[in-house]
């Protein structure tokens with residue numbers, strides 16, 4: 330989304346704004362560059378943590394799959410299937426068909442990183458079983474957000490270029506974009522709570538011990554930072570579009 334933001338800063342600069350907006354554009358270029366660098370650092374930190382903890386054995390020989398099944402059963406959940414999915418960091422819980430999908434590296438691995446990821450995804454299955462409100466709200470936003478993501482780039486770009494003659498297009502883009510910002514903020518409690526449930530269970534079920542618990546906790550915390558940065562980036566972008574809309578010449 331930051332690439333889109335930078336693109337629109339330049340698009341806006343080229344449609345002829347008064348010189349007073351030049352300083353304000355510059356502020357946004359700095360802000361978006363700052364967010365881009367922060368996202369890069371957070372992603373780099375996550376990748377290096379996972380690389381490190383993927384080589385650290387859990388010690389009890391349980392694979393990601395074993396961990397997932399045990400955590401589901403310990404929480405009284407028997408109608409969720411644990412499957413393997415291709416790719417890296419593709420792990421997710423699918424509430425529509427009740428499946429915990431673990432990437433191949435996690436599914437078969439006996440590392441501390443695999444245990445943390447598997448337990449985190451099962452944390453989402455527990456949220457679903459317990460009708461955790463933020464997860465329900467997030468699920469309701471999914472169709473709107475997937476519609477928005479297909480059209481948002483074009484609506485916003487056309488909206489910015491035509492803001493002086495047809496401000497309604499930009500306003501429609503802003504409303505659509507706001508739902509994606511809301512989605513990224515609703516994602517925060519969902520992700521943090523899933524990790525909290527994962528860590529509590531890993532510890533209480535005796536899967537982790539005092540020496541490897543900090544690694545599991547650190548891996549999940551690094552993953553949470555990426556969601557925080559994504560939400561802040563989305564908010565900054567939303568404010569930027571609102572400022573363009575409010576700054577148009579009537």
Ligand SMILES: [Zn+2]
Nearest residue numbers: 449453520523
């Ligand atoms: Zn998650």
